[in-house]
Amino acid sequence: MTIASMRGVVKRYGSYVALDCIDFDIYEGEIIGLLGPNGAGKTTLIHALTGLTPVDHGTVSLFGQAKQPFSRQNKERLGLVTQDITIFDELTAKQNLLFFAGVYGLKGKEKQERVKEALDFVGLGDKGDKNPAKFSGGMKRRLNIACALTHRPKLLIMDEPTVGIDPQSRNHILEAVKKLRDNGTTILYTSHYMEEVQAIASRVIIMDQGQMIKEGTVEQLIETIQSEEKVRIDVTEPYLVPVNQLEAIAGVKQVAVAGNQISVISAAGSGNLDRILTIVKERTGVVGIQADKPNLEDVFFTLTGKQLRDRGERE
Amino acid sequence: MTIFRYTLIRSFGNKTNLLFLTLFPVICIFLPQGEPWPPLPYGYQYFGIVMLFVGIRLATLIIEDRVNGVVKRLAIAPISYLHYLSGHLLAYAVIMVLQCVIVVYGGVAIGRELAQPHLLLLLYVSYSFVALAIALAWVSIFRSKDTAFLVYMSLIFFMSILGGLIIPLEMFPDLLKRLAVLMPTYWLERGLDWLVYGERMADYWIVQGVLWLYTILFVTIGSFKKLY
Numbered sequence: 001m002t003i004a005s006m007r008g009v010v011k012r013y014g015s016y017v018a019l020d021c022i023d024f025d026i027y028e029g030e031i032i033g034l035l036g037p038n039g040a041g042k043t044t045l046i047h048a049l050t051g052l053t054p055v056d057h058g059t060v061s062l063f064g065q066a067k068q069p070f071s072r073q074n075k076e077r078l079g080l081v082t083q084d085i086t087i088f089d090e091l092t093a094k095q096n097l098l099f100f101a102g103v104y105g106l107k108g109k110e111k112q113e114r115v116k117e118a119l120d121f122v123g124l125g126d127k128g129d130k131n132p133a134k135f136s137g138g139m140k141r142r143l144n145i146a147c148a149l150t151h152r153p154k155l156l157i158m159d160e161p162t163v164g165i166d167p168q169s170r171n172h173i174l175e176a177v178k179k180l181r182d183n184g185t186t187i188l189y190t191s192h193y194m195e196e197v198q199a200i201a202s203r204v205i206i207m208d209q210g211q212m213i214k215e216g217t218v219e220q221l222i223e224t225i226q227s228e229e230k231v232r233i234d235v236t237e238p239y240l241v242p243v244n245q246l247e248a249i250a251g252v253k254q255v256a257v258a259g260n261q262i263s264v265i266s267a268a269g270s271g272n273l274d275r276i277l278t279i280v281k282e283r284t285g286v287v288g289i290q291a292d293k294p295n296l297e298d299v300f301f302t303l304t305g306k307q308l309r310d311r312g313e314r315e
Numbered sequence: 316m317t318i319f320r321y322t323l324i325r326s327f328g329n330k331t332n333l334l335f336l337t338l339f340p341v342i343c344i345f346l347p348q349g350e351p352w353p354p355l356p357y358g359y360q361y362f363g364i365v366m367l368f369v370g371i372r373l374a375t376l377i378i379e380d381r382v383n384g385v386v387k388r389l390a391i392a393p394i395s396y397l398h399y400l401s402g403h404l405l406a407y408a409v410i411m412v413l414q415c416v417i418v419v420y421g422g423v424a425i426g427r428e429l430a431q432p433h434l435l436l437l438l439y440v441s442y443s444f445v446a447l448a449i450a451l452a453w454v455s456i457f458r459s460k461d462t463a464f465l466v467y468m469s470l471i472f473f474m475s476i477l478g479g480l481i482i483p484l485e486m487f488p489d490l491l492k493r494l495a496v497l498m499p500t501y502w503l504e505r506g507l508d509w510l511v512y513g514e515r516m517a518d519y520w521i522v523q524g525v526l527w528l529y530t531i532l533f534v535t536i537g538s539f540k541k542l543y
Contacts (some may be wrong), residue, residue: 050391076392090328091321103392147388211347301320 001028001185004049004157009058011044011210020210022058026155026188031181034190034203035296037044037306041210042190043083046159049188050080063154076104079153083160085144087132093119093143094128097150103149111150115182118146121179123172138169145173149180156180157188162196174200194297204296208304221299228253230298231273233262233280234288241280249275254302260287265302318394326373326410335372339365340414348428352483354487354511356427359435362418363442363480363503366411367471370446371453373407373462380462391480394433400538404447411443430510438506441526445499448530451537479504499529 004026011019018041026032035160036042047053051070062069063077069246073097087096097115106114119125122142132143160175162170177200181187191197197204198218205223206214214221235241238257246255251267260282266272280286292298300306326332330445343365346358353360370495389399422429429435450467457463477491478500478531484492495501506522513519 052387052390059476066460070391070395075391080388080391082384082388086388088321088325088385090325095321095324099317099321100388100392103323103389103394105393 001297002026002061003028004063004188005047005061007059007061008050009048009055010058011048011053011055011073017210019048019055022048022212023214024205024215026186028154028186029181029184029190031177031187031200032203033197033204034188034207035194035197035204035300036190036207037304039209040207043159043208044210044241045207046080046116046157046190050078050157076151077154079148079156081148081156081158081161083163085140087140087143087147089131089133090130091131093124093132093135093146097131097146100147101150106151108168108274114150114152118149121149122146122176134168136166138165138172141165141169142173142176145176155186155188159190160192161189162191162193170196194295194300196297206300206303208306213303214299216295221296224299228265228267228298228302230263230265230292232290232292233264233275233277233286234260235262235280236260236285236287238262239282240283242283245279246276249279252276254305256301263301265298316402318399319406322376322403322406323409325376326406332372335365335369336410336414339368340418341421343387343418344425344427354508355429355435356422359418359422359427359429360480360504360507362439363478363500363507364471364475366414366439366443366446367449367474367500369411369414370407370443370450371467371471373410374403374447374450374454375464377403377451377462378454378463380458382458382460397538399453404534405449407447408444411447412440415439415443435507435510438503438510438519438522441523441530442499442503442506444530445526445533448500448533448537451534453537455537455539474498474500477501499526502526503528 002025006022006024008247009019009022010017022253034042034045044053048055049062051060059066062074065074067070090097091099094115098111101111101114109285116125119128122145124139124146126143127139132140135143141161145158148156162173162253165173176248177187177189181297188200189197201218203215204221205212214224238260241257241262243255243257246252246264249266249272251272252264253267254263254265256263264276277289278285327336340362343358343362347357348356386399390396415436419432419439421430423432440476453467453470454463457466457502477495478498479495480500480503484495484504487495500520502525506519509519509522
């Protein structure tokens with residue numbers, strides 16, 4: 001069953017096209033990963049899907065309703081975990097949840113139970129009376145997620161929910177997302193972190209420059225580049241590597257230099273390794289070679305020609 | 316009621332706010348009487364300035380919500396923007412009306428000469444709504460809480476001087492006297508003056524009417540700009 005969909009959605013800011021003819025469906029019970037570099041249009045897409053930004057063309061449909069997708073009834077079934085931590089420092093963790101539960105119309109005993117449930121769910125059951133101003137970044141993120149859960153949304157949109165937190169909190173959040181899916185919540189999950197999306201998403205959408213450039217399961221996406229092989233060569237003087245000369249070799253699709261490492265993607269079975277090594281060795285010393293199995297990051301790189309995030313952005 | 320209730324809790328959850336909301340109004344009750352000006356004890360004159368401060372202190376919660384992204388989150392919740400704004404304004408109004416009650420009847424209780432305390436309360440309440448409305452309009456312009464508050468300090472000083480809350484209007488040149496009519500503080504001062512020296516009841520209601528017009532004007536300006 002389709003929970004949400006976009007058909008031919010276009011959003012412009014002046015002459016800049018933020019969303020360019022977006023078509024996709026979100027099906028009940030799936031975790032859909034939305035990947036894209038900064039400026040790809042992920043946030044605009046989320047804003048369009050939640051009604052925060054009106055679209056210029058096309059239709060947005062939520063819970064089967066295209067005429068009034070953002071009706072009160074539909075809003076009650078929608079949850080948003082914002083990229084910013086949108087909680088009140090003046091209130092305790094429990095009061096924060098009571099506030100959002102109240103906003104969604106929960107009352108009395110049910111409200112109290114849902115708040116307790118949400119606090120336990122994100123592992124803050126014993127911190128309800130504490131002020132979030134004293135929480136660590138990871139605990140604040142978890143509280144931020146809990147605020148979107150008290151009303152048990154059917155569709156939960158999570159906009160980069162793990163930015164800047166410790167690995168322990170990240171694992172906690174990823175496990176929580178899977179549990180939510182198991183409990184029947186449909187999730188749209190955006191992230192800069194490829195491995196997170198690879199670990200939890202049942203389907204992935206890759207966006208760049210306002211366009212959806214590929215969609216499919218992680219396995220399907222990796223399959224699309226199985227016909228390619230990737231070689232990483234560690235060199236002593238990367239600035240001497242003749243990138244243009246490498247790109248000119250028949251079958252070579254991408255060449256990238258990052259730090260002391262050159263990554264070359266070329267057609268499988270093209271026998272290019274010897275040629276590549278010969279050219280590289282003519283200019284600089286080679287200290288290591290490795291051939292990788294393609295992963296989601298390689299798919300992204302092959303499709304967009306970009307790294308999703310800078311090297312060293314996150315350990 | 317959720318927005319209203321938690322706005323009240325948040326308003327008292329900050330130590331600086333607590334000072335503005337409790338200590339300053341109480342101090343106003345105990346300030347001495349001036350001779351021959353102002354018509355009421357100094358504290359009742361300066362309470363007009365305190366209310367402007369309180370208004371902006373309270374309304375900066377709206378800027379915080381905007382900067383923190385809370386309003387974005389609320390925008391996809393099943394409540395309207397009007398609901399959000401009215402919840403905030405109602406909470407602020409309750410706080411300010413309570414302050415007015417404390418200042419007026421606290422003064423009566425300790426024997427201050429307040430001429431007509433019930434009408435004074437009504438005047439303060441109307442003026443407190445103006446203070447809130449101006450603050451709302453003000454915060455709709457700014458994206459930084461600190462900048463909004465600091466720049467507003469200058470505006471408060473300007474309005475207080477020109478409106479005659481700090482210096483008697485009679486001392487001003489004619490041009491400034493004419494400009495003073497544009498200040499809500501001028502109408503408060505005129506109302507305070509009427510409470511002691513006024514004769515025609517209609518003059519009091521004219522002051523009330525002008526204050527309400529200011530409230531409507533500034534609430535409209537402040538509500539016009541969506542916060543996300």
